[in-house]
Structures are given as C-alpha cells and as structure tokens.
Amino acid sequence: MIRVVLPTHLRSLARVDDEVAVSVEGAPTRGAVLDALEATYPVLRGTIRDQVTRQRRPFIRFFACEQDLTHEPADAALPDAVVAGAEPYLVVGAMAGG
C-alpha cells in the first residue's frame, strides 16, 4: 500500500481525517497512484489533475522523502521508501495567500 497525504480541503472533500492508503496495480508511478486514489475517492477526480487533459492542476505539488517530485514525469518510478510504505506521498496545495 502506498500512503498518500492530501491537503486539508481534499481530505474534507473525500471525507477522510488522516492520510489514506491506496493499492497500486502495476508499476508504482504518480499516475498509477492518482488513478488508484481517484478510483477509491471519485470525488477527487478533477481536483488534482484536470478531468479532460489529465494535466496536474497548476497549484498542486507532489513531495516525498523531502524531495519536490512535482516536475517528474507522471510515469516515473516513485521513491523506494514510498513504494515500501515507509514514507508518505504528499499531495500539496502550493502556498499562496488569500
């Protein structure tokens, strides 16, 4: 299982209190994690990546193991610690005021 930490507003939307865990079929990539996340929580469709283009929404960031993985390709392998469940995969709303 891959642990995923969602930003506050998406936790509210998905009605979860804490980090979630998803099971990924095939190679553990960001795309596969998001596919699994959206399959488990359909309400998250369109909130992290655009429904039509499948592109990351501009103010979403992906962090893990103290690294910014935002600009890694969607089909790049995730860090071993994330795949092993030792570290969570962080979906982050970029810092901006208002």
Added chain:
Amino acid sequence: MSGVRVLVGTRKGAFVLTADGKRDRWQVSGPHFPGWEIYHLKGSPADPNRLYASQSSGWFGQVVQRSDDGGRTWEAVGNKFEYDGDAGTHQWYDGTQHPWAFARVWHFEPSLTDPDTVYAGVEDAALFRSTDGGATWQEMPGLRRQPSGPHWQPGAGGMCLHTIVLDPKDPGRMYVAISAAGAFRTDDGGTSWRPINRGLRSQGIPDPDAEVGHCVHRIAMHPSRPGVLFMQKHWDVMRSDDGGGSWREVSGNLPTDFGFPIDVHAHEPETIYVVPITSDSLHFPPEGKLRVFRSRTGGGDWEALTKGLPQQDCYVNVLRDAMAVDSLDPCGVYFGTTGGQVYASRNGGDSWTPIVRDLPSVLAVEVQSLA
C-alpha cells in the same frame, strides 16, 4: 406557514439563511464547503429541496454539489465539463486566438419543471446541461458555434457565461449573457442561437453598436411577461419588449448607470431594481452611499431606496448574481455585498435590514419561497 430560504455563495463558503413568512428572525447555517469559492447556488423550482452549488478553488478546480434536503446535507456530483468536439479558439486579451478551456461554473439554472435537469453557465463561455441531477454534463455546442464565437473575448473577470434565463411560457426559448460577448437567444431548446444585442451601445469597443462584444452584466425577466427583458450592461440599463430583438436605454435619472445586478419585483412586472456603482474603474457606490434604485415604470424614472442602508463611508460592491426577490406578499428583496453583508427588505425595498453583516465577500444570493 410560508417561509424563505436565502442561498448565499461567498468567497469562502456557502451559507443558508432561513426565516418564516414574517422574515424578521433568521437562522444562519454555514459555512458549507468552508474555504471554497461558491460562485452560485440555486434551488429547483420543481423541487425546492433540490439545490445545486458551484464550489471552486484556484488550487483544486471545480466541484459540483447537490443537496436533496434543502441544504442540510450535500453530495458531490459530476464535475467533468468537456467541450463538445474540437473546442476551438476564441480571441484573447492580446488579440491572438486562445484555446477554449474550462475554468469554473458561474451560474446554475435549474429547469422549471424537472429537478434533474439543470443548466450550467461556465468560463470559458459555454452552456452545459445535465439531465441526471448533475452526474454528467453535456455541452450545448450550438451557442459557441454560431458565427461570432471565435470573436468573443474575455472581460476583466474572465470570459464567463453568467446569466441563463428560461422562458416559462415557451420551453424552447432561453436567453444567456456572456461577458464580454453580449446576449444570445435560442428558440429551439438550445440547438441554435443568435445574438440579440441590437440597440446596445458600448464605448470601449471598436464598433459601439457591434452585433457582439458588449459586456452584459445581467438580464432579468418577470415570469408573467417573458418577452420583456431588463438588462444591466457594463454601462446603461436597458429594456427590450420583443424578447431581445431590440433594446432601448432606460437609465433615466439614475446617478450612474454602471452596475451589476438587476431584478424584477415578484408581483409588479414594471417594478425593477438596480444598484448603481460609481464607474467601471470605481467599483463602489457613488458618494459612499449604498442605494438601491427602484423604478415602478419599467425604467426611466428611478427612486433611491436608502432606509436601513449605510449612507456614508460605504465602499462595497454588489455583484451580478447577488440580488434576488422572494414571491411572498409583500415582495422581499435581497442582496449581498463584497463586504459580507446580506440585506433584506420585506416591503419591496422601502426599508432594509442586514440579515448578516460579516460573511466573506458575497458572490451570489438566491431566494426560495417555501410553502
């Protein structure tokens, strides 16, 4: 006993304000969806417990919420708004062509007869329809594909379809308004559309009386006379007596004819309301006085309504979707401000009382009259 439910969308959540028919004691519920922009929420005329809400965020995009119990509980429904076929391009601020791209829902207009059918006006300007209670959305592409579509360009607030008016006597006829393209009408249920902007004159566009390109802010209709339309344009208050076929200015003695909302009294089809705003560059009331103006003659002759409204140091705005009327007798009139106040009048505008004073900036106000 009868009552009213006021649905308020703000920049940081939705609020539901309820009162009995006296409209003097209010219960406030919310914030629903705290932290999210609620561009609009509206109830179905066919089932008042069915509500639709547009929930959006610069970070997380568009969510559509539906309630089947009058706003007590909500369920997220479909949020996939995919333009029909090749989306094409429209004109951008710099004059280049720009791909049509969905940004958000500005306005929901539920069907007059079917709670599961609802229209959505979106940015970039297009009209979508759901016939399954919001689970899925289909574009009505005839609007964008009429010949002027590629020439539409956004106003400062984005290229939004913000007004949808359904004709209660002719199911095939509806009106929409787009900033900054103008007003459009269909007579065949949305298959084909034509611009209805004859008579509008807009300084600030190359051809002041062009067929399209006008920044229409809002259109209102009284259900008993669907051929009579009232419009608050960027500048100018306008009136049409032929279903938008032609327009004439009825700004009359208004202190300024710039503004955003316009609405019609529930029982007096010639009584209309606007909130004059200083100018396109000064989005606050003239002289710091918040005044609703009422015309009992369908425009032309206006009176200031000030009782209960701040008459000094007031610099709020009232946005296009932030005014509504109830259908009780006497008619109630409601509006919300960018300062977070929602004002109510239970006597057709003669006097006003704030229901709430300190909400986030108000984007939308709708009212349901409950049996």
